[in-house]
Amino acid sequence: MRRGSIVVLLGIGLVAAGVATAVAVIPTWLPVDASREAGRIDFTFWFVIAICIALFAIVAAAMIYSIIKFRAAPDDLEDGPPIHGHTGLEIAWTTVPFILVTAIAIVCGIVLSRNDAQGANPLRINVQAQQYAWSFSYPDAGNATSSELYLPVNRSVELYMRSLDVIHAFFVPDFRENEDIVPGMVTQLHITPDRIGTYTLQCNELCGAGHTLMNTQVIVESKRKFDSWVRQQKAGAGS
Amino acid sequence: MLVAFGGLGVGIVSLCRWAGGRHPILFTKADLFVAIPLAILGAFLGAFDSRTSRRYLFGAGWIRAAWMLVAFGGLGLGIVTLCRWAGGWHPILLTEPDVLVSALVAAPIGFLGGLGAFDYWTNYALGKPTPEHEDHSGHGARSWRDYFRVNTDHKVIGTQYLVTTIVFFVIGGMLALLVRAELAKPGTQYFSGQTYNSLFSVHASLMIFLFIIPAFAGLANFVVPLMLGAADMAFPRLNALSFWLLPVAGVMMVSSFIVGAFAGGWTGYAPLNSTHQPMGAIFFNQGVQWAGASSIMTALNFLVTIITMRAPGMTFWRMPLLVWANFTTSLLVVIATPFIAGSQFFSMFDHVMHTSFFTPVGGGYPLGYQHIFWFYSHPAVYIMMLPGFGIMSEVIAVFSRKPIFGYRLMALSLMAIVVLGFSVWAHHMFTSGMSSWLRDPMMITTLLIAVPTGIKIFSWLATMWEGKLHFNTPMLFALGFLSMFVIGGLSGVMLGAVPIDIHVTDTYFVVAHLHYVLFGGSVFTIFAGIYYWFPKMTGRMYDERLGKLHFWLTFVGFNLTFFPMHILGTEGMRRRISDYAPHFASLNLFISLASFGLGCSVLVFLYNMITSWRFGEVAPANPWRAMTLEWLVSSPPPTFNFDEIPQVVGSPYEYGVVGAQHAILAPSRAPELEEVPV
Numbered sequence: 001m002r003r004g005s006i007v008v009l010l011g012i013g014l015v016a017a018g019v020a021t022a023v024a025v026i027p028t029w030l031p032v033d034a035s036r037e038a039g040r041i042d043f044t045f046w047f048v049i050a051i052c053i054a055l056f057a058i059v060a061a062a063m064i065y066s067i068i069k070f071r072a073a074p075d076d077l078e079d080g081p082p083i084h085g086h087t088g089l090e091i092a093w094t095t096v097p098f099i100l101v102t103a104i105a106i107v108c109g110i111v112l113s114r115n116d117a118q119g120a121n122p123l124r125i126n127v128q129a130q131q132y133a134w135s136f137s138y139p140d141a142g143n144a145t146s147s148e149l150y151l152p153v154n155r156s157v158e159l160y161m162r163s164l165d166v167i168h169a170f171f172v173p174d175f176r177e178n179e180d181i182v183p184g185m186v187t188q189l190h191i192t193p194d195r196i197g198t199y200t201l202q203c204n205e206l207c208g209a210g211h212t213l214m215n216t217q218v219i220v221e222s223k224r225k226f227d228s229w230v231r232q233q234k235a236g237a238g239s
Numbered sequence: 240m241l242v243a244f245g246g247l248g249v250g251i252v253s254l255c256r257w258a259g260g261r262h263p264i265l266f267t268k269a270d271l272f273v274a275i276p277l278a279i280l281g282a283f284l285g286a287f288d289s290r291t292s293r294r295y296l297f298g299a300g301w302i303r304a305a306w307m308l309v310a311f312g313g314l315g316l317g318i319v320t321l322c323r324w325a326g327g328w329h330p331i332l333l334t335e336p337d338v339l340v341s342a343l344v345a346a347p348i349g350f351l352g353g354l355g356a357f358d359y360w361t362n363y364a365l366g367k368p369t370p371e372h373e374d375h376s377g378h379g380a381r382s383w384r385d386y387f388r389v390n391t392d393h394k395v396i397g398t399q400y401l402v403t404t405i406v407f408f409v410i411g412g413m414l415a416l417l418v419r420a421e422l423a424k425p426g427t428q429y430f431s432g433q434t435y436n437s438l439f440s441v442h443a444s445l446m447i448f449l450f451i452i453p454a455f456a457g458l459a460n461f462v463v464p465l466m467l468g469a470a471d472m473a474f475p476r477l478n479a480l481s482f483w484l485l486p487v488a489g490v491m492m493v494s495s496f497i498v499g500a501f502a503g504g505w506t507g508y509a510p511l512n513s514t515h516q517p518m519g520a521i522f523f524n525q526g527v528q529w530a531g532a533s534s535i536m537t538a539l540n541f542l543v544t545i546i547t548m549r550a551p552g553m554t555f556w557r558m559p560l561l562v563w564a565n566f567t568t569s570l571l572v573v574i575a576t577p578f579i580a581g582s583q584f585f586s587m588f589d590h591v592m593h594t595s596f597f598t599p600v601g602g603g604y605p606l607g608y609q610h611i612f613w614f615y616s617h618p619a620v621y622i623m624m625l626p627g628f629g630i631m632s633e634v635i636a637v638f639s640r641k642p643i644f645g646y647r648l649m650a651l652s653l654m655a656i657v658v659l660g661f662s663v664w665a666h667h668m669f670t671s672g673m674s675s676w677l678r679d680p681m682m683i684t685t686l687l688i689a690v691p692t693g694i695k696i697f698s699w700l701a702t703m704w705e706g707k708l709h710f711n712t713p714m715l716f717a718l719g720f721l722s723m724f725v726i727g728g729l730s731g732v733m734l735g736a737v738p739i740d741i742h743v744t745d746t747y748f749v750v751a752h753l754h755y756v757l758f759g760g761s762v763f764t765i766f767a768g769i770y771y772w773f774p775k776m777t778g779r780m781y782d783e784r785l786g787k788l789h790f791w792l793t794f795v796g797f798n799l800t801f802f803p804m805h806i807l808g809t810e811g812m813r814r815r816i817s818d819y820a821p822h823f824a825s826l827n828l829f830i831s832l833a834s835f836g837l838g839c840s841v842l843v844f845l846y847n848m849i850t851s852w853r854f855g856e857v858a859p860a861n862p863w864r865a866m867t868l869e870w871l872v873s874s875p876p877p878t879f880n881f882d883e884i885p886q887v888v889g890s891p892y893e894y895g896v897v898g899a900q901h902a903i904l905a906p907s908r909a910p911e912l913e914e915v916p917v
Contacts, residue, residue, distance in 0.1 A: 029809045044738040045809075052729040059725045062700045063718065072640070072707035077864070079895035080641035080706035090645050093697040094690060101686035104736055108682060111738045116675065131515075166511040167605060169670065169745065173811025176742040180672045182606060183510060184599020187672035200820075204745045204813050206504050208515055209432035212816040 005069070013061030020053045031173045034199060034220065036192040037115040038176040044111050051100055118190055119156025125149070127161040129168035129181045132210035134201065144233035149201055149218045151193050152226035159189040171204035172218055180205055193220040299355025299389065311349025315341035336518050336591045339498070343525045347487040355389045356480045378475070379878040389483060391475035393464050394876065396482050398776060400457025401769065403482075404450045407489050409841065411445035414438050416838050421817055423831035425824050435817040436502030437519065441492060443505035444523060447623070448530040449489040451761045455626035456481075456537045458768045459565045461776060463541060465869035465876060466559050468550025468885040468902065473543040481536040488529035495522030504815060506616070507582075509597030509608040513589035524587040531576045534622075538572035541565050550868070550902065552887030557901075559867045559891040560649055564629025567653040571618045571625070571660065579615035582608055606673055613664035621660045623757060625653060627764030628695055631717050634767050635699050637865045638714035639706030642892040644698045652691035659688050669740045678737050685735035692728055696721065711863075712786030716767035719794045723759025727752060730805065745815075748808025754801045766793070766844070773848075774862050778875040779855030785847040789840055796837030803830055866901040867891045 033039055072078075126137045127149075138144045151157055161170055161181040168181045170189055174197075179189040203214035221229070295302050319341040323329070351357065355377075362369045379385070379392045386399055418438050421428050430438065464472055472478045495501055499517030507513075512520050545566045549558070558566075585596040586608065595601025597608045636643045643649060665673060665681040699721060708714070730752040733739050743749065766789075773781045803826050808814075812823050819827065861870040868885055869876070885902040893899030 027806050029806060031811050041738045041742055044736060045733075045742070048733050048736055048739060052732065056725060056729060059696065059700065060722070062704070063721060066700070066703040066706070066708065067710075067718070070639075070703065070706050070708045072709055074709070076707060078640070078707055080639060082642055082893065082895035082899075083644065083701075083705070084642050085645040085648070086701075089701065090648050090694070090698075094648075094694055097690050097693040098687075101689050101732070104732065105683050105686050108736045108738055109679060112678070115738070166515055167508055171745070171811075171813065173742070173746075176738075178670045178741050178744055180670055182672045184603070184605065185672055202811075202813055206436065206508070206815045207511060209436065209502070211436070212432060212818045 005065075008069075009061055009065050012064050013057045016060035016064070017053055017057035020056050024049055024053065032195065032197075033176065034172075034174040034193055034195040034197060035176065036194050037190075038174070040111045040115055041176040044107060047107055048104055051104065055097075055100075116190060118158060119192055122156040122158040122190070123152065124158050124160065127159050127170060127181070128164065129161065129170075129203065129214075130164035131166065131208050132203070132214040134203075134214070134216045138230065138233075141230040142234045144230050146233065148216050150226060150229050151191075151218065151220045152223045153196050153220050154192070154194055155223070157191045157193065159191070161187045161189065166207050167205045168203045168207050168214070169205035171202045172199050173202075174199045175218075178204055196220050196222060299353070299358055301354070301387070303355075304350050304353030307349035307353030308346050309349075311352070312342045312346035314349075315343075315345030318345075336521055339518055339521055340525070340587065340591055343491065343521065347484075347491075347529060350487065351480065351483055354483060356476075356483050358389075359476055375878075377479075378471075389479045391471070391479050392878065393460050393472045393475065393478060394776070394880075396478050397457050397459075397461025399482050400453055400460055400485070401776075403485055403489070404454040404457060405845075407445045407449035408454075409845075410493060411442050411450060412838060412841060414442035414445070416834060418442065419831040419834040422819070422827050424828065425819055425821050427818060430817065432817055433499075433502050436504075436815065437496070437500035439815060440502050440504050440523075441495065441500055444492050444501075444526070445489065446757070447505060447619070448527060449485065449492065451623045451757060451765070452534060452619070453485050453530070454765045455565075455568070455623070455761075456534070458630070458765070458772065459541065459561070459626060460537070462772060462869055463562055463565055464544060464548070465775075465872070465880055466562050466867050466891075467545065467548055467553060468868050468881060468887065469544060469548040470879045470881065472540050473548055474540050477536050478540055481533045481540070484529045484533035484536075488526045488533065491522050491526040491529065495519035495526075498522070506612065507586060508612075509586050509589065509605050510599075510603075513586040513597050513608075516590075520590060521587060524583040524590075527583045528580055531580050534572050535576050538569035538576075541569040542573065545569075550885050550887050552902070554887075556647065556650075557887055557890055559629075560632035560643060560646070560653075561626075561629035561867075563650045563653055564625045564627075564632070567657045568622055568625045570657055571622050574661070575615045575618040575622070577615075578611050579619075582611040582615070585611075606668070606671060609668055609671055610665070610673075613667045614661075617664040617667065618660045620756070621656055623761045625656065627720070627761050627768075628653065630764045630768040630771070631699060631720060633865070633867065634713045634717045634771050635702050636892045636894065637771075637863050638709045638711060638717070639703045640709075640894045641702055641706040642890070642894055642896075644701035644704075645694075646890065646892065648694055649698055652694045655691040656688060659684055659691070663688060666735055666740070669737050670744050682735060682737050686732060689728065689732055689735075696725060696728070711770075712781070712783060712790055713767045713771035715787060715790040715794075716763050716770065719790065720760060720763040720767065723755055723763060723797070727755030727759055730755060743808050745813060746808035747804040747812045747814055750814050751801050751804035751808060754797075754804070758801070759797060763793075766790075769848075771863070772869075773851070774858030775869055775874050775876070777852045777855070778858055778873075779851055780858045780862065781851040781855060782847050785843055789843040789847060792840035792843060793837065796833055796840050799833035800830055800837050866893065868902055871902065871904055 030042060030045065033042055124140050126139060128135045134147060134149070136146050136149050159170065161179065163181040163183045165183060167183065169178060170181060171178045175191050175193065177189055177191055179187055181187055197220055199218040199220070201216050201218045203211060207214060296306070297303060316338060319338050359369055377389060377391050380390065380395045386395060390396060390399070417430070418435070421430050421435055460472070460478065464470070496519070498519050500519040501507070501512065501516055501523040503512030503516050503520065507520070507523060512523070545562060588594040589596055589598055589603070595603040597603045597605050599605065632643055632649060662684040663681055665677055666685040669678050730748070734743065734749065734752055770781060770786055807823055807826055810823070812819055858874045860873050863870070871885065872880060881904070883904065885904050887902045889899055889901055891901045893901065
């Protein structure tokens with residue numbers, strides 16, 4: 001290969017990488033991150049995106065270069081050079097992707113184990129899903145119950161989720177958390193909310209005609225406000 | 240006879256009305272519905288003498304198929320009614336699902352029998368003469384009518400497959416446009432929740448079971464025996480039967496709208512689909528069985544054909560990669576498809592007989608459904624990909640005028656995908672509540688599949704490198720495939736990474752990914768294959784300008800439709816919902832408009848296919864100057880493909896090697912020699 005064509009090839013690759021990076025950076029891809037777990041998941045997201053952009057740029061460069069450079073005239077009946085393979089290249093494009101996916105797997109493994117680790121003194125909450133409603137009860141807070149999910153900020157929360165009928169799923173995009181709720185089982189989910197605000201909890205497993213509307217609010221508030229909410233609930237239950 | 244049969248019809252209805260305790264003689268709508276068809280039948284029979292009419296009624300064909308369909312359906316209903324009566328239940332109740340199941344099982348058998356799919360075997364079993372064996376009357380097409388019969392010619396069957404699957408592609412596409420119409424604005428526009436859910440469920444089922452999988456089977460049916468130098472498939476009658484199972488499956492899935500369509504998604508998760516759905520769910524359970532049976536029979540047929548019917552000299556390492564691709568695909572189909580059959584049977588038993596395979600109340604295990612289902616349905620992704628890889632290898636080598644780069648590694652990577660493909664199913668279940676330790680091994684195997692897939696992509700790029708590229712329509716679709724499949728593959732790596740999957744699973748990110756793989760991937764290769772072999776199948780050239788227009792409309796429309804879905808997904812828009820938060824509105828409107836454009840591109844394709852088939856320029860034997868065996872015979876090929884058995888002498892991709900040949904026929908039978916440039 002002549003030096004000029006290497007420069008052209010590199011140029012196309014850089015442009016492709018630039019376009020792909022712009023697509024990755026300019027639109028807002030992810031909602032706010034409102035839990036400690038979300039930050040690690042976002043890190044994985046951008047880590048894999050970076051690898052993807054590099055691979056995409058390589059493929060795009062080779063393809064676009066070939067399309068421009070090796071286009072034959074319609075009346076050109078000649079064949080190309082009979083190249084049957086190249087052992088070195090074939091080994092390279094087997095091992096490099098292998099190394100890359102291994103790197104991804106290692107990062108993912110670490111993130112998973114960190115996200116699954118509970119914090120100290122987790123708040124236990126029972127989640128009950130049914131067609132098409134949510135309800136929550138707080139065994140650590142005098143069995144207060146609610147149809148909205150109230151959470152204290154910066155405290156580890158352990159959800160114990162049950163379904164009364166079909167499969168539902170607990171999905172809060174802002175927490176980057178998603179877990180199915182399967183009838184006959186108790187599934188668990190671990191969250192540490194770290195941003196005060198109101199988010200939407202959505203059912204994320206097709207559960208029937210009303211699936212679209214099976215949403216409720218998640219309200220993350222300061223410890224003081226949360227405690228007073230708990231007292232209110234208990235008082236309401238007692239009266 | 241017209242009057243007699245009309246009267247008979249009226250009489251039967253009156254009798255029934257009288258038996259039912261209603262006023263017997265009243266010319267209402269129901270009467271006419273029965274009387275008119277009977278009158279037409281009578282007129283029809285009256286027009287012939289008794290021998291001809293007997294042949295029409297009892298000879299294999301559509302008339303016998305019609306009455307046998309009704310008769311067998313009735314027989315099925317009768318058996319269940321009798322059983323219900325014997326068991327002390329109310330015998331006649333058409334709203335009970337068990338009654339329906341019997342009709343759904345029996346009626347198609349009657350239809351197939353009526354059409355003549357079992358004639359040979361029945362005659363053989365009964366010791367009657369089986370003349371078809373000698374006279375080849377059911378082999379090859381002499382007029383368009385022969386495409387509507389049980390035909391044993393693999394080329395006719397291939398065409399039957401493709402036309403049928405394109406019909407279901409169009410129906411499935413229209414359902415998708417209805418989905419996009421509903422999603423164009425937030426709020427409820429046209430459909431209730433249940434109806435909306437059934438639209439995308441039927442859309443996906445048709446596209447997967449009635450379009451992509453059988454369209455590849457159709458292309459391979461036409462091409463594989465020719466590429467092997469064989470006269471036909473190993474089991475031509477089985478081949479015919481497997482085709483005719485398809486319309487049965489398709490009609491069943493579409494007609495589920497009559498009884499309340501299944502709306503549990505094409506994945507049919509239990510217990511939603513097994514106990515919480517209208518009777519349409521049974522149409523889905525059953526439709527999958529018929530389509531699956533068709534797949535299994537075809538795959539067995541391919542395996543036996545490829546193993547035993549290769550021309551002399553055609554070693555495994557001289558087989559075109561399309562044949563390799565269908566060999567590996569068939570392995571996947573034969574091993575995996577029984578699993579979805581099992582999952583659907585159990586799901587149906589839960590619905591019909593109130594067993595509890597997947598309902599926790601009776602001790603069932605809902606996740607069990609998902610494990611069995613995905614043990615088929617993940618390999619099914621490769622069933623929908625590998626044949627496309629085969630088409631790509633043919634098209635890219637021919638239109639780059641270069642040997643395929645790294646032929647052996649290309650074949651071995653197919654085998655690697657088969658093996659790895661069976662070890663990744665639970666990556667569809669990372670958030671399903673299964674044991675969390677299972678996520679790690681499934682993630683590793685999933686990511687590893689990127690390696691053999693990457694080998695294929697890089698090898699295609701290397702095949703193009705320094706080639707002489709000709710951008711005919713098949714090549715354009717091949718390049719479109721390459722670029723789209725890379726994007727789909729990379730988003731697949733992202734989904735394989737568990738932490739990312741936790742956030743984007745069941746969102747529009749998955750919708751985008753699966754359409755990049757199955758539309759940008761599989762459908763683009765199907766289009767490439769249809770354009771590439773169109774001259775061979777029809778004996779005519781397609782219109783190149785319309786072909787290119789079709790490509791550009793599809794390519795642009797596809798990207799505008801599906802790329803923004805990635806963003807919707809990561810932002811948190813769930814899949815399978817009929818309404819969404821207002822801040823997703825502008826992107827959704829954009830996607831809906833783009834999808835209508837994408838829908839229009841199919842019209843260009845249909846117009847091109849129909850007019851070119853009828854009026855296109857007559858095709859030479861080898862318009863692409865390709866080396867594989869199908870191009871050594873005329874377009875379309877003679878009824879028995881090769882007048883003498885070809886002798887394979889070398890690799891199928893020796894472009895640029897002076898004097899190289901893949902196969903030789905006797906000198907008198909090599910019509911394409913004059914096209915070789917000197």
